[in-house]
Amino acid sequence: MKFRCERDVLVEALGTATRAVASRGGALPVLSGVKADLTGDRLVLTGSDLDLTIQVAITVAGQQDGVAVLPARLAADIVRALGPGAVHIDAEGDEAQISSGRSEFAVRLLPAEDFPRLPETPGDEVTLDAAAFEEALKQVVRAASHDDARPILTGVLMAAEGDGLRLVATDSYRLAVRDLPGTTVLREGQTVLVPSKALGELTRVLSGAETVRLRLAERDATFEVGETKLTTRLIEGEFPNYRQLIPNTHPNRLTVGREPLLEALRRVKLLAREATPVRISLKADGIELTAITQDVGQAHEDLDAKYEGTEMVIAFNPEYLADGVEAVKGDEVTLETVDALKPAVVKSVESQDYLYLLMPVRVS
Amino acid sequence: MQWSDLVVPRCHPREVRLVIATCSVDYDGRLTAHLPLATRLLMVKADGSISIHADDRAYKPLNWMNPPCKIVEEPDRWVVSTPKGEKLTITIEEIHADLNHELGVDPGLQKDGVEAHLQELLAANCTTLAEGLILVRREYPTDIGPVDLLCRDANGAAVAVEIKRMGDIAGVEQLVRYLERLDLDGRLRPVRGIFAAQTIKPQAKVLAAARGITCVEVDYDTLRGIEKDSLTLF
Numbered sequence: 394m395k396f397r398c399e400r401d402v403l404v405e406a407l408g409t410a411t412r413a414v415a416s417r418g419g420a421l422p423v424l425s426g427v428k429a430d431l432t433g434d435r436l437v438l439t440g441s442d443l444d445l446t447i448q449v450a451i452t453v454a455g456q457q458d459g460v461a462v463l464p465a466r467l468a469a470d471i472v473r474a475l476g477p478g479a480v481h482i483d484a485e486g487d488e489a490q491i492s493s494g495r496s497e498f499a500v501r502l503l504p505a506e507d508f509p510r511l512p513e514t515p516g517d518e519v520t521l522d523a524a525a526f527e528e529a530l531k532q533v534v535r536a537a538s539h540d541d542a543r544p545i546l547t548g549v550l551m552a553a554e555g556d557g558l559r560l561v562a563t564d565s566y567r568l569a570v571r572d573l574p575g576t577t578v579l580r581e582g583q584t585v586l587v588p589s590k591a592l593g594e595l596t597r598v599l600s601g602a603e604t605v606r607l608r609l610a611e612r613d614a615t616f617e618v619g620e621t622k623l624t625t626r627l628i629e630g631e632f633p634n635y636r637q638l639i640p641n642t643h644p645n646r647l648t649v650g651r652e653p654l655l656e657a658l659r660r661v662k663l664l665a666r667e668a669t670p671v672r673i674s675l676k677a678d679g680i681e682l683t684a685i686t687q688d689v690g691q692a693h694e695d696l697d698a699k700y701e702g703t704e705m706v707i708a709f710n711p712e713y714l715a716d717g718v719e720a721v722k723g724d725e726v727t728l729e730t731v732d733a734l735k736p737a738v739v740k741s742v743e744s745q746d747y748l749y750l751l752m753p754v755r756v757s
Numbered sequence: 758m759q760w761s762d763l764v765v766p767r768c769h770p771r772e773v774r775l776v777i778a779t780c781s782v783d784y785d786g787r788l789t790a791h792l793p794l795a796t797r798l799l800m801v802k803a804d805g806s807i808s809i810h811a812d813d814r815a816y817k818p819l820n821w822m823n824p825p826c827k828i829v830e831e832p833d834r835w836v837v838s839t840p841k842g843e844k845l846t847i848t849i850e851e852i853h854a855d856l857n858h859e860l861g862v863d864p865g866l867q868k869d870g871v872e873a874h875l876q877e878l879l880a881a882n883c884t885t886l887a888e889g890l891i892l893v894r895r896e897y898p899t900d901i902g903p904v905d906l907l908c909r910d911a912n913g914a915a916v917a918v919e920i921k922r923m924g925d926i927a928g929v930e931q932l933v934r935y936l937e938r939l940d941l942d943g944r945l946r947p948v949r950g951i952f953a954a955q956t957i958k959p960q961a962k963v964l965a966a967a968r969g970i971t972c973v974e975v976d977y978d979t980l981r982g983i984e985k986d987s988l989t990l991f
Binding site (some may be wrong): 540541542563565566567568633638668670710734736750752753754755756 | 962972973974984985986987988989990991
């Protein structure tokens with residue numbers, strides 16, 4: 394395999410494919426590599442940890458077709474470190490020469506025959522608006538769990554809802570629900586659970602794109618954005634019945650400016666260390682945010698707001714609250730509560746297509 | 758003469774010696790350091806180590822020498838040296854107190870959440886580890902030592918559980934060895950493994966997955982029925 398490519402193009406493609414490369418090769422050492430498959434002037438780079446696979450196709454000046462598996466992070470680091478201009482890669486036997494200008498590297502290749510054959514996802518292709526999907530993913534993925542001990546919660550539920558698509562994620566402390574009306578992807582009643590890690594990577598790829606093509610199979614989902622293809626295994630299992638968690642009535646309702654609340658939270662949480670919650674004192678004439686960490690200090694901030702309901706003090710994990718408020722669109726947000734120990738609902742005043750449910754923290 | 762033979766003459770080999778003295782200290786070794794004249798606590802432990810403390814926080818000594826070290830005591834000066842060529846000179850102006858005491862064998866640090874208690878709690882709440890799990894026996898014997906729990910799952914298959922406070926690779930390997938031994942028993946074979954800990958290190962998870970062992974992180978407070986401040990939706 395032999396080709397020439399502009400450094401910046403190769404850096405970007407390697408960077409994208411490498412994001413799916415296993416951090417440790419584990420049982421398959423070849424998975425610490427990125428597969429480069431050259432046919433004519435088309436180079437396809439593939440990184441995979443078997444759960445997530447990212448393929449990027451770029452146009453290069455091909456000189457000799459072939460397949461090689463480069464050590465992913467080393468190759469990406471080398472190409473990134475080279476000077477601007479053309480990069481030459483010549484892989485033969487068990488070694489690849491990477492050169493540009495007066496720099497030349499020889500790196501040992503991984504055995505290409507060991508690289509697993511990755512199946513194509515069958516199924517009908519659906520095209521979605523990339524910007525809307527990206528926004529929805531950013532609003533929802535944040536609520537997914539990172540705890541591998543509870544794999545179901547590390548996924549984002551995609552479900553048919555009315556005439557559109559609903560995305561749901563929860564880590565048991567908060568729940569994010571976003572509707573994409575008019576987006577038909579799934580059959581009525583069909584649901585799939587997509588790993589949030591894969592969707593997090595997808596949001597990077599979606600940036601600036603116009604459309605994303607989606608194919609869903611029984612065990613895999615494939616998202617194609619331009620020349621980038623991301624395939625992920627689906628998570629098997631029953632997602633929690635989230636509908637029953639959303640309170641039907643909210644006797645207490647706070648309406649507050651989104652940006653002022655975020656800024657106040659950013660300041661006050663400086664004194665909310667070691668899982669200390671931020672307390673919000675809800676009063677008719679406004680709210681007061683307080684954080685107290687023993688042996689460190691305390692922070693208070695008053696904020697103008699409109700509050701209808703029973704005066705109370707409710708406490709939240711400041712990171713989780715900020716995550717929800719940040720995800721809401723518009724200038725104003727509402728926080729609806731039943732009492733200080735029941736889940737609160739964060740929503741936009743302007744739009745009803747996103748809901749963030751957050752469990753308070755018990756304080757004495 | 759061995760270095761270990763050379764301890765402070767006044768200190769019995771199994772006693773700790775505490776001396777409160779007004780002294781200055783000079784260290785000469787990897788660097789040079791000087792402690793000006795002040796009243797300090799000099800502690801000579803039975804293992805031959807010496808440490809110099811100020812009355813300031815329960816932190817670490819101002820200076821210390823690890824064993825083996827040779828301590829030569831003169832009326833107004835102690836000279837402590839190690840085989841590496843380090844030298845600590847303690848110049849004593851006045852001794853205010855000097856006592857020896859044998860502390861005996863220390864039982865070690867006992868932390869809340871020790872494995873024994875976790876084992877007890879998990880034995881009483883096996884379903885925390887997997888649905889339908891029923892306890893057969895705690896400390897089930899094998900010829901290389903007892904496995905923490907032996908259980909049967911909902912299908913009647915044997916499940917060996919190894920419990921740690923912090924789950925690392927060594928714990929997984931220990932369970933692998935138990936599984937090998939238990940698999941030799943036709944009444945139990947095939948035996949599945951569950952590795953349970955409050956926290957399991959990523960490397961241990963990788964190894965466990967490669968060995969077909971299930972990892973379960975358990976919440977000690979929840980097992981003890983302690984209500985957490987962080988409320989959950991479900």
